Amino acid sequence: MSNVEVRFFNGGYCRQLLALVDHRSWKFDRFYAVFLAVRHPDEGWVVIDTGYGDAFKQASRRLPWRLYRWLMLMRADASAAGTLAEAGIAADEVRHVVITHFHGDHIGGLKDFPSARFHYHENALRSLARLTECRQALSAFFPALLPGDFSKRARWITSERFAQDEEVPFMSHDLFGDGLIRLVHLPGHAPGHVGVLLKTEGRPIFYAADAFWRFCQIEKPGNLMLPAYAVQWNADAYDTTIAKLREVHQDGQWELIACHGAEAQQQVAGARTAERQVASNK
Numbered sequence: 001m002s003n004v005e006v007r008f009f010n011g012g013y014c015r016q017l018l019a020l021v022d023h024r025s026w027k028f029d030r031f032y033a034v035f036l037a038v039r040h041p042d043e044g045w046v047v048i049d050t051g052y053g054d055a056f057k058q059a060s061r062r063l064p065w066r067l068y069r070w071l072m073l074m075r076a077d078a079s080a081a082g083t084l085a086e087a088g089i090a091a092d093e094v095r096h097v098v099i100t101h102f103h104g105d106h107i108g109g110l111k112d113f114p115s116a117r118f119h120y121h122e123n124a125l126r127s128l129a130r131l132t133e134c135r136q137a138l139s140a141f142f143p144a145l146l147p148g149d150f151s152k153r154a155r156w157i158t159s160e161r162f163a164q165d166e167e168v169p170f171m172s173h174d175l176f177g178d179g180l181i182r183l184v185h186l187p188g189h190a191p192g193h194v195g196v197l198l199k200t201e202g203r204p205i206f207y208a209a210d211a212f213w214r215f216c217q218i219e220k221p222g223n224l225m226l227p228a229y230a231v232q233w234n235a236d237a238y239d240t241t242i243a244k245l246r247e248v249h250q251d252g253q254w255e256l257i258a259c260h261g262a263e264a265q266q267q268v269a270g271a272r273t274a275e276r277q278v279a280s281n282k
């Protein structure tokens with residue numbers, strides 16, 4: 001059976017008080033907006049999320065969205081397309097983008113992919129699109145980040161197409177029907193929030209997106225501090241998802257990685273080292 005190749009990239013970052021997550025580190029830490037490029041044997045490069053991207057500053061220029069930029073202390077210094085180009089991946093040839101959820105730090109680069117179809121859970125956008133502008137900004141959703149022809153290229157996946165996964169305690173949808181890339185529904189953080197199961201050559205990856213932020217949440221039961229807890233779409237579902245992810249971690253079969261955690265940064269560093277080796281061998 002074939003596998004996928006996975007590469008991790010940074011798409012900007014914000015700075016937040018780490019104690020909101022771990023209750024003890026009273027310092028500001030970077031929360032990188034990581035995105036992935038996954039090479040599928042038949043479909044080519046599939047991009048998972050897109051970081052803040054170039055468009056974020058423009059999209060957050062006016063109130064109420066400007067408040068988010070001030071509060072999040074965010075920084076984006078490269079586009080998703082530019083970052084991928086440096087790694088030898090042409091964004092205009094990418095045919096599939098998976099959107100784990102519609103927070104601004106995950107959809108900032110959607111406009112960089114003019115040939116892509118956008119795959120996401122049916123509830124992910126619908127629930128946010130209905131909100132008032134203020135509620136959208138509070139929910140970290142920036143409609144201006146969606147490409148003008150988004151609806152034409154949108155391929156939302158209905159809830160019925162998610163079925164109980166055989167390997168993990170969640171509902172999943174097999175993107176291409178070959179088991180290599182499965183979207184896994186991880187409720188709580190945002191409406192229709194999904195992670196992605198990736199069958200790689202080595203240990204398979206369970207990419208949890210924002211189902212948790214830092215690994216301490218998985219290793220030690222304990223709630224987020226209130227301001228961080230309050231931004232979760234459904235706090236009870238968020239806790240249930242984390243409890244199940246703890247089982248997945250304890251089971252040990254999957255490499256569990258969240259978007260904003262240290263494990264993702266190890267993968268980003270690994271991808272950079274691999275690129276340098278390829279360049280020096282040329």
Ligand SMILES: [Zn+2]
Nearest residue numbers: 101103190210
């Ligand atoms: Zn998020």
